[in-house]
Amino acid sequence: MSICISADKILYNFLASKSDVETSFNRVPDQAVKCGFGMQGVCCRLCSNGPCRITPKSPRGVCGATPDTMVARNFLRAVAAGAACYLHIVENAAVSLGEIGRGNSDLPLKGVSLLNELAGRLGTTGSTEEEKAVNLSNMVLADLYRPRSEKMRLVKKLAYGPRYEKWAGLGILPGGAKSEVFDALVKSGTNLSSDPADMLLHSLRLGIATGLYGLAMTNRINDIIWGEPEIRLAKAGFGVVDPDYINIMVTGHQQSLIGILQDTLSSPAAESIAEASGAKGFKIVGSTCVGQDMQLRGAHCGDVFAGHTGNNFTSEALIATGAIDLVVSEFNCTLPGIETVCDQMHVPQFCLDDVSKKQNAEYLPFNLKDRHIIAGKIIGAGAESYAARRKKIAIDVPVHGYDDVLTGLSEKTLKNFLGGSYKPLIDLIVAGKIKGIAAVVGCSNLAAGGHDVFTVGMTRELIKRDIIILSAGCTSGALENVGLMSPSAAEQAGPNLKEICRQMGIPPVLNFGPCLAIGRLEETAADIAAELGVDLPQLPLVLSAPQWLEEQALADGAFGLALGLSLHLAIPPFITGSETVTRVLTADLEQLTGGRVIVDGDIISTVNQLEAVINAKRSGLGL
Amino acid sequence: MMMKRIFIKPELCEGCKNCQVACLAEHSPSRSVWFVNLSDQSSQPRNYVELNNEGRPVPLSCRQCDEPECVSACVSGALQRDPATCLVVHNQKQCAGCWMCVMSCPYGMILPDARESKIAVKCDFCADRGTPRCVEACPTGAISLIEAPSPDTDGEYYVLTGGEQQ
Known part of the structure; x- marks a missing residue:
């Protein structure tokens, strides 16, 4: 029986040996034939006149929807669904924080210093830590529940300054996050919006709400409750x-x-x-x-x-x-x-x-x-x-994984590791020892060459070219299980990066953890940009979600685009049926936020493109 | 001698038109289903999905007739039946665009090109591929590839039912 391949050979061999267990890997061949209309985003099944599909002989839906409208509606709905997921997570986290603050739980707060720091930054009142916890929780929840006509109040304090100004100028500061999701569903409904530009801007607003609240605020609240990350070696696999x-x-x-x-x-x-x-x-x-x-x-x-x-x-x-x-x-x-x-x-x-x-x-x-x-x-x-x-089931745990995965990287621990400032990293970038930074994030899928095949292949090629990797999401699981997050992976890096990693005892691929930590990468990037006195799009930094899987990844991606970053995807996000949406996302957007999507399904060609972006940004900084 | 034929089981067709997307992709510059321009009205698939009298979808493509009317009608010699593959081959360079083939095909499977209406366009069996794209793209098995005995073969006469040889 043929099964999907994986970059993780031990995992693949384990699954191949389990002929009596059916997993996703077995189902890939049976689902190999894809629907071309779905792939391009030009199947519309919003109403009973459909499903309508775009072909040269049927260029519009029954209602008159063009491929641009269909694709934009489908894309906005996907981003809204993804945003909803992360907003659900931050809502639950904020509720838990409030409950602890109110004394309705015996759980201690393990990250009180962060709570105090954040309270200072956000103007959270409270004479005790418990009060601050309650008030912070209330501030977050209030922003989530605002109507769309009221802007979320913490955005200005959470966002990187130059970005906030940019978003205000573009009119994409989000109103209440849940209302933004709600109205995205409204406007992408039958015979409502047909304007791809408006729907794409709405996607960016959802991206901002997702990133600043769903990702970054969730991290902070969890750090306050469960303790802040610390750099350490751990077993994985x-x-x-x-x-x-x-x-x-x-x-x-x-x-x-x-x-x-x-x-x-x-x-x-x-x-x-x-x-x-x-x-x-x-x-x-x-x-x-x-x-x-x-x-x-x-x-x-x-x-x-x-x-x-x-x-x-x-x-x-x-x-x-x-x-x-x-x-x-x-x-x-x-x-x-x-x-x-x-x-x-x-x-x-x-x-x-x-x-x-x-x-x-x-x-x-x-x-x-x-x-x-x-x-x-x-x-x-x-x-x-x-x-x-246990009496009935045979146990077969393969020898798998690594004992020395460097973990606990965060916006703070990385900075502390570097001596309290990003200057040492910036100096290495200026000196050309590190060419640039690639944030390899998002999911894992069983497409793009197989399980983690693109992620791992692309990462290996990037580090060969002295580009350091920061990973957040299922990409971290992929990269740690093939050894790229262990210090010995330095040997796979290019000569300059190898030397740095050896000196510091770190791998060339830094493990920030879950997809939520994409929020930490944004803060890291903002800190570096602040140190340099530039805006985020000027940094020699690229974002890649090579094996993005689902709607949440698209909401993360919308955040990346709002931040002004070049975002690579190995698989198009179901947009290629619309010339307008494809052009806006892959080209025109750069004039607005500085960000754009790069779609490339080939590893070497992708790395060439990402390296070219990094080199262009280096030139822009006079490096 | 055996020949390859596209075999249609209309009862399996769900009308998804994936065969048409695949055909458009194969005859586009990128050859990619992700990137073919589905809105380009100067392009056309060489296969069709039409509703029959009962409102059920039926995939249609060139039948590669044993005695093709289009070949008989072709005055320029652009249409030929390849004796090796038994496929009806259209040489676009030689086509005069007289539309005799278009008028003579009893199944409507050869049409003027949508771009300039200068030459005829028909299924080329994805010339240099082992399996036509429409066959690979069909999710239900309504369009399949079979090996059938060439009618030029001497001896036994085969009847095809349900794709099985009897």
Whole structure:
């Protein structure tokens, strides 16, 4: 049986050996024939006159919609859906922060210095940390819930100064984030907007709301609750799984929910329950972005966190090892495909947020006040599952991953690592030792050459050319599992970058963690730009989401474009059916925000293009 | 001798027109389904999806007739039946644009080109590909590629039903 290939050879061999387990990798060949209209974004099924499709003989939909209108509507809806996802996450995080501040939880705030710092920056009042937590939570939620006619108030304080002015000038400062999503759905409805330019500008507003709130604010709130990242070496890959423990696999994006398991699963009570079942204890096994987030804050997780195993499309394989006893999910990427594997491996599923409700999962509605009850149910079910299934299920954990992945990179820890300022990095860029920065972000997909094939291939080629990589998202899972985030990866870099990495003991690919950390990359870039006294589009920095998967990635991408960055995608975002939308996104936008989309499905050609962008920006800075 | 033929099972067609997108892509500069200009009204697919009398979609393309009317009608010699492949081949350079083929094809599968209306355009079986793009693009199996015995072969006579040889 032919299956999708992966850049991760051990993973591929493991899946190929499991002929009795069906995963996404097996389903790729059966879905190889794609719909050309869908690929180009010119299938419209908004109304019962359709679905209408664009061909030379049928150049407009029944309603008169042109390909430009169809593509813009489809694109805006996708960006709105993606923005909605991240805004849901920040909403939940803010609610948790408020609950802790109000004393409705026994959870401590592990990042109070950040809370105080942020309160100062945002003008959050409060004489105690608890009050500040409540007030910060309220400020964030108030901005999310404003009508669209009221601009979000924190944007000015959160955005990089020159960008804020640019956005104000373009009229793309977002109103209340949820209202922006809501009205995006309204205007992209049947016989409403037909204006591609207006819909693309709306996408940029959604991008700003996504980036500043859904990404960056979520990170800050989680840092305040669970502790700020610290740079450390960690184990990553399937090798983190120890079959002697009751292994609770977590999938999602919300440490604000999953985090309640950190102390409860390592409590003496939990340990004695585990021992009674014949296990050494409980472990949280990280999968997808929430695992990446826990890895990032690994310094505060304790031993109960086994480590991060891999990205979205490794999750089915992880369950297929047989060593997982329970799955707890709270968001994507919780693939529908895990359900059959869970059934086969006798793994019960729990869900803490009904937005990621799996058919055969038990839903435990999340409420911070009930955290001990929720955790108690998970502990009980985990122990029961372990006792019941381990006699029946064969365990096969492949030797996989690396023990020395450099983790914990953030906008702050990188700066501190460099001595409290980005100047050393800037000096290396000025000297040409580091040619530029590529932020390799976003998802993993099973297209673009196979699982992580483009991401890994492109990254290897970029570092060969002395371009340093910052990674956030499922790309991190990909790159750490092929060794590119271990210090020894320096050997794969070009001569200058290799020398720097060797001296500093770092890999050429820096692990910022989950896709939420795209917000951290923005802050890092803004800090560098501020140090240089320039705006973001002038930096020798490119953004690539080579293996973008879904709507959230497009919302992230809209943020990148609003920031004025060149954004590479290996697969077009379903826009090529519209000449106007394609032209605006790949060319004209550069005159507005400074950003543009580069679509290229070939690794070498992509790297040539990205290097050319970096060289042009270097010239612009007189380097 | 065996020959390759496009075999249509109309009952499997869902009317997605993916065969048309694939055909347009194959005959466009990029050859890519991502990048072919679907709004270019001077381009045309060489295959069609039409509704039959019952309102069901039916994929249509050149039947590569054993005794092609278009070849008989062609005055310039642009249309020939290739004895090796048994395909009806159209040499665009030799085409005079007289439309005798267009008028004589009983299935309407050869038409003036949409760009300049100077020469005829028909299915070229994706000349240099092993499998025509429409066959690869069909998600339901309504359009498939079969090996059929050439009518020029002496001996047994084959009847095709449902794509199976009997």
